Amino acid sequence: MKAWMTAAKIAALKLPGVPESESGVIRRAKRDGWPSKPNTEQGGGLVYDTSILPLSARLALAAMEAKESAAQIQVGNLPTQAGGAADDEVPTTEVAVLRRDARLVITGLFRDFLARSRLAPTLARQIFCELYNLAGETTVDADGNHVAREGAYLVAVPAWVRKAKARISPNSIRNWQILAEEGRVGRLAGAYKGRPKGGTLGQANGGEVATFIGALLVHAPHLKAEAIRDQVRERFGDQVDVVVESTGEVRAVEMPPIRTFQRFVAAWKDENAALLKRETDPDGFKNTMRISGRGMNAWVTSPNMLWEIDASPADALLTDGRHSVYVVVDIYTRRMIVLVTKTPRTEAVLALIRKAILAWGVPEIIRTDNGSDFSSRWAVSAIAGLGIKIDVCDPYSPWQKGTVERHIGTLQHSFMELLPGYVGHSVADRKKIEARKEFSKRLGQSDAKAFEVQLTAAELQALVDEWCDLKYANRAHAGLKGKTPFEMATAWTGPVRRIENERALDLFLAPIAGKDGFKQVTKFGIKYDQADFRHFALVPGTRVFCRHDPADMGRLVVYEEDKVTFLCVAECAERLGKDPGEAVRELRVAQKARLDAEVAPLRREIARMKPRDMIDRTLEVARRDHGTVIALPKRSETHTSPGLDGAAEAARVMDGRAPERTREPESRPEARIAHFEIPKTEIQLKRERYARAQAIETATDEGRPVSAEDAVWLARYVRTPEYQGFAMTYGASAEA
Secondary structure, eight states: OOSEEEHHHHHHHTOTTSOSSHHHHHHHHHHHTOOEEEOOSTTOSEEEEGGGSOHHHHHHHHHHHHHHHHHTOOTTSOOOOGGGGGOSOOOOSHHHHHHHHHHHHHHHHHHHHHHHHTOOHHHHHHHHHHHHHOEEEEEEOTTOOEEEEEEEESSOOOHHHHHHOSOOOHHHHHHHHHHHHTTOGGGGGOOOOOOOTTHHHHHGGGGHHHHHHHHHHHHOTTOOHHHHHHHHHHHHOSEEEEEOTTTOOEEEEEOOOHHHHHHHHHHHHHHTHHHHHHHHOHHHHHHHTSOOOSOTTTTOOSTTSOEEEEEEEEEEEETTEEEEEEEEEETTTTEEEEEEESSOOHHHHHHHHHHHHHHHOOOSEEEEOSOHHHHSHHHHHHHHHTTOEEEEOOTTOGGGGHHHHHHHHHHHHHTGGGSTTBOOSSHHHHHHHHTTSOHHHHTTOOHHHHTTOOOOHHHHHHHHHHIIIIIGGGSOOGGGTTOOHHHHHHHOOSOOOOOOOHHHHHHHTSOBSTTTSEEEOBTTBEEETTEEEBOTTOOTTOEEEEEEOTTOTTEEEEEOTTSSSEEEEEEOTTTTTOOHHHHHHHHHHHHHHHHHHHHHHHHHHHHTOOTTHHHHHHHHHHHHHHTTOOOOOOOOOOOOOHHHHHHHHHHHHHTTSSOOOOOOOTTOHHHHHHTOOOOOOHHHHHHHHHHHHHHHHHHHHHTOOOOHHHHHHHHHHTTSHHHHHHHHHHTTOTTO
């Protein structure tokens, strides 16, 4: 503190308890007899001893000068003692170095404050700490009390110093002074060996108590400290075992009080926030704390390469109740289309896909969750039939389609909040909206009146379509590097697959009939929904695939079993208002005409057939397949019997090769032996037959007469494999 000041300088400082004008200060100095002397500096006049000022003025003056000193403090020019170079300890961490430097700055400021305030060291430390800890400049109230005023701290220090030490105490100042004076500046960093993590409860019973408390908090996070303490007492008793740091021995201590449990529970929840969130609120953990990445769909490089679809209840009431919204997002352009529907059903999914296909084109992949509205046979069959791949996310994994999830959030927060009938995004939001009216005015009111419901589903659909086209499509996206969905879509110059026949798309997306769409045709047609659907093209006994046009309950669109080949449109006469009997007669006539047209060419072909054509064709094919194959002769033994011998002799007589003779007496066996002939082998017989055939053919070629018996025999023989084999092997001569 400056020892001598002029009256003008003292007045300019506007110190508490001191006049704020130069003349007022001069009058006060004369009245109270302040010590003074001539001013040797420029300006002349008198200077007054500031030690005579009131205590509040001296403290304020010391604080002001402390600010000036603090502003000049630099990290590399700290107020250290000479002995600091020979310090006994060196900080090893950045935090320890920061703590040491901050304490050096505070100690230097106090040394200056002590010199300027001219107070006793004990009182100076007390006042300095109060000024350091007190936020705001001081002023004097009507009773003359020193009052804090919002603004800068009374003792101003660099921000990094106050961050390291937000509050100080007189004992701390005294200890820091001693360490600095003794040259042990390194000790100012603190020798924090610290207590075991978690204090007494953290180390009790070797950590078992802390584990048990953590389990209680995960199982029942709503438990209060008192209830947790009771649970611990019942489990471990009224005493717990702790380790004495100085000796290392285990000692039993009384169960800590509730306040200790409160601090431990608060610290445990803070340190294990992610664990607690994951175990007690899995969805909240996935949405807020689960490690996530950006650019998961970076492989998408063109429009309609990937769509994501999801549904959510709309956060607005309509005149016919609360509806749901289905949202589809094109990942490449971030375009969004919304469909308002009463209930989440497969019809709504396919209606949204139809709407998006007509607006954007046909996608390559559609990503959905595994909800029943997306995974039904109708939805899967229709989407796959359009040549679109389906990517189904894992159960309970909304982050796998995070883009459409975020778009639904944008729709709910940026659009639904603007609508009449908005009911909030949660129960808490709804209560706040309800609380806007006095209870007496809300009493007995319906939700429609309480939330000012005015819109119908059609009106909401029109509004959301316009919002998507005008507002959302022209809003820049960080994921699009600052571009808008409209800009991304219009900048694409590549081809876009489109379906030109809208009616064909409608019929293909029509719901399947029954459980899986497959029906068995009977003579009564197709049985569906307690009615018979008929068409003359339906063949009883066949299996077909059917779709039902929701706009026409009297017709079924019938495909072949492959689900894609169109067969016919079957009709139910009763539902179309036709006479069932007349309808059946018409179908019979149409069926007869169709069958007659189909059988006409068959009958013409039958008329050209001859009685022996089938057997002749069969044998001709057999000759073509097997006529060139000749079996090699095998070793054989001649078998004979008395009966065969007699028959052989009769055959010779009939063929004219031997004269008829009378039978010799059985007593002369030598006569039988004299006339016995050795039978010819099979190959010899075959050669003889082929030689006979050649002889007959030669006679025919030369014009000589041939007996009818030989002609018939030859006609049959030439068709046999035997003849054909000899002819191919030996040619014109069988003797070869």
